[in-house]
Amino acid sequence: MAGVTGLDEAVEFHIINSLGWSGLRPLQAAAVGPVRSGDDCVLVAPTAGGKTEAAVFPLLSRMTEQQWSGTTVLYLAPLRALLNNLHPRIESYGAWLGRTVGLWHGDVGPTERRRILAERPDILLTTPESIEAMLVSRRFDRERFFSSVQSVVIDELHSFASSDRGWHLLAVLERVERFAGRKLQRIGLSATVGNPEAVGTWMQGSTVGGRPARVVRDTVSDAGEPDVTLDYVGSMVNAATVISRLHRGEKRLVFLESRRRAEELTFLLRERGVETFVSHSSLSASERRRSEQAFAEGRNTVIVATSTLELGVDIGDLDRVIQIDAPRTVSAFLQRLGRTGRRPGASRNMLFLAIDLHGLLQAAAVLLLWKRGFVEDVVAPRNPRHLAAQQLLALALQEKAFGASRWREWWGDLAVLDEAEAILTHLRSAGFLVEDSGLLMIGPRAEREFGKQHFMELLSSFIADLELRVVAGTQEIGFVSPLALPRNDNRERKPLTLAGRAWFVRHVDWSRFTVWVEEVSAKGDVKWPSDAIAYSFDLCRAQRDVLLGALPAVTISQRAMEAAPQLRARYAAEVHRDALVLARRPVGGSRLWTWAGLKANATLLAGLGLDSSGAENESLILPEGVGPLDIRTADVHAVPRLDKESVTALKFSVALPEELAARTLGERLADPAGATDVVRMPLIRLDT
Structure with a gap:
């Protein structure tokens, strides 16, 4: 029976008496109806805005009203630490109604996993990668476990949607829906984004049995100016x-x-x-x-x-x-x-x-x-062809074999699989899949490329850098890149810094990827590999505006005000109020200061028939002989060209034809709108 909040009376009782709340927050109150009705929803609020409760309280009410049994709710998050943090809180909410909450990810041990399988929790907190591992495991009863799932909560939806992990998540959920025999209710929790409606539509995945996604926003208007x-x-x-x-x-x-x-x-x-x-x-x-x-x-x-x-x-x-x-x-x-x-x-x-x-x-x-009121739109990476290859291989692991003409039944019209037919042809011809009597199964090339540790590398969509475990005595401190290790020469070794403390390296066991250390008082250093940061067109143009005199309407310290003229003097030769600056380089060629972002600059270079290595966020390097007229007529829809080494940054690129993998990464680097803006702006030429 529903109380005055629209929630189950028992849930409402505990909100007032166990939590001591006088009522629901605006977002939580607004979410009750859509979530209880089974609608797909995106709940939008700032950090600590009560989004978890806005989803969980109505789901517990629905669970009681409809007498759900088995594991009926999957709660997904991008970080294990976040799941660990949420578990006791959601567990306490479930206990109000005699419902159980389980936790399953890479740090959860075998004893707890066996307990979860034997006594299926009503709500399971997990990651997309863990669900993928469940689906492909031959020791896991997928039909029994996933057949009762009704709803899925996707925490930090904006974080998923902006990366390949989001595409992987959607593909995995489509396969779960096949075992559940129904379209799952999907509830996304998100911080402020510029396009929540579009993100909600994306979150729904395939359109088979689809329904509109509702956006529920935090309506608090009296938070005050920060x-x-x-x-x-x-x-x-x-x-x-x-x-x-x-x-x-x-x-x-x-x-x-x-x-x-x-x-x-x-x-x-x-x-x-x-x-x-x-x-x-x-x-x-x-x-x-x-x-x-x-x-x-x-x-x-x-x-x-x-x-x-x-x-x-x-x-x-x-x-x-x-x-x-x-x-x-x-x-x-x-x-x-x-x-x-x-x-x-x-x-x-x-x-x-x-x-x-x-x-x-x-x-x-x-x-x-x-x-200015600007917030970035969240846009999923373009053309996830490499994930289509991963999903087809994962399906072969999951089913042992699948019909060459029936793979679409698992994903419907999900965009991840848009080009799957051509990719499937390549997987077969390259030996990733082999065919027997119309059935496809894992081939020798897939075993060779991904088969280590029970195909562990095939289960996640992101590439993890090689890191060495750092241990002091019996205590694990963390992980460092091999780049951080002191050089083996006669000079004094500099300690590592990790967990805010300095450590002297006593021994490196490469067979176990372990660094044995002891704490010292001297200051050390540490480093990890890092890729170039691609700033957006809007952010780079805002930097240009600052250099031309704009300042944000916030409190600015005297020190910052005194530093602003130094900042503008440093970049004075690189900005002009009415045009972009094309400056002669002492070593030959020229540099065009576009302030358009790395992607727009890489696109413009491609449009000039050049590779993208000369692209930066603020500028691009042009060779001798390329001038204003060439820039004006550049093909702004060109796809940036990348070298073979860059393509390896695309997970599962080895399972795509080389040219297709390079095009996939190049298309993701393209910004035709930004490049168009560059070619339309006036240029002034400075000879230095």
């Missing part, structure tokens, strides 16, 4: 000094854009006597949990993090969020800003500390876009 300050400190050492002295007695969360910088800042803060914790993807799970728990329980503390703490992991109430330099998108800024202002009477706030002039430019540009 307190955002832009400051310039000039170095990481100065940033550490400012943070150590500012807002003492408060809980501060500091975001950086790289693991290396996070480690450096953590070490510097600890040197200054600040209780500091660190969280990033290359720390061991136990190390991250210890940091996050200690931070959640403390007061006068700092936690330094990369984007791992952007995606909703609960670390308690925060007083301050600090950003070193700038996030890469407005959406990420909003996600991080939403970490604050959760307590009654508290306000949202963020302090930007730029450690160099380029960081000041990036921060000012992000804030300028935000004040």
Whole structure:
């Protein structure tokens, strides 16, 4: 029976008496009807906006009303840490009604997995990769386990939708629906995005048995204007000094854009006597949990993090969020800003500390876009042909063999499989699949390329860099790239920095991919491989606007105001108010300062018949003989050309024809709209 909130009376009772809430938040109240009715929904709210409860409370009500049994709800998230964090909370909600909640991912041991299989939980928290592993495992009863699934919750939907993990997720859900025998209700939880309706349609997957997706937004309008300050400190050492002295007695969360910088800042803060914790993807799970728990329980503390703490992991109430330099998108800024202002009477706030002039430019540009009301659209990567190959191979593992003409039954008209027929032809001719009496099964080439560790590499859509496990005594600290190891020469070895501490490398066991270390007090260093960052056209043009005099309407410190003329003087020869700058290079050729983003610049180079190696976010390098007229007539719809080494960054590219794999990656690098803008703008030529 429904209560006044529209939820089951028992759920409503516990919201009031167990949680002590006086009522539902606006988003939660608005979501009750759509979720209980079985509609596909996208629930949009800032971080800590109550999105999990907005989905789970109506699903528990529906579960009771319709007497669901077995595992009826799959709750998917992109990070194991987020699932670990959510598990006790959702488990407590399920217990109100005598319902069980299980957790299944790569860190969950065999004992717990056996218990889940024997006593199927009503709600299972997991990842798409874990579901893929279940589907292909011959020891897993797929029909029994997935036949009862009714609904799926996709947490951090925007994170999935912007990467190949989203395409993989959709393809896996289509296969689950085949075992369930029904179209599953899909509920996406998302931070603020520019195009939630389009993301909702994408989330629905194939159109077979489809229904409209409803967008439910957080309607809170009295949150107040956030307190955002832009400051310039000039170095990481100065940033550490400012943070150590500012807002003492408060809980501060500091975001950086790289693991290396996070480690450096953590070490510097600890040197200054600040209780500091660190969280990033290359720390061991136990190390991250210890940091996050200690931070959640403390007061006068700092936690330094990369984007791992952007995606909703609960670390308690925060007083301050600090950003070193700038996030890469407005959406990420909003996600991080939403970490604050959760307590009654508290306000949202963020302090930007730029450690160099380029960081000041990036921060000012992000804030300028935000004040203009801009938020990026979430767009799924184009043409996921490599995932079509992966799915066809996964189906062969799952079914042992499948009919060469019946594969479409598993995915309907899902866009992932749009070109599957041609890809299937290649998989057969290259020996990835072999045919016997009209049935296709795993071939010798697939065994050779993906067969290690029970086809483990075939189960996930992202490439994991080779990392070595770092162990001190019996304690696992985390993981580092081989690039971080000290060189074997006669010079003094520099310690590693990991988990905010310095470690002397005692021994490297390459057979076990393990580095044995002991802690020391000297400052060390650490590095991981990194790819070029592709900034958007809008962000790069906002940087140009800043260089031409625009500043965001936020609080700007005196130091930042004094640094702004230095910033503009540094880039004075690279911007012009009425045109783009084409500058002669001393070594030959020229550089075109487009301020259009890496993708638009790569597209323009392709349109000139050149490879994309000369493309950067702000500019592109042109060889001798290429002038303004050539730029005006460039083919803005050309596909950037990439070398063979670049194509290996596309997971499963080996299962595609070489030319098709290169085209797939090139099409993803293309920005015809940005390139069109470049060729239409006036040019001025400077000879230097």
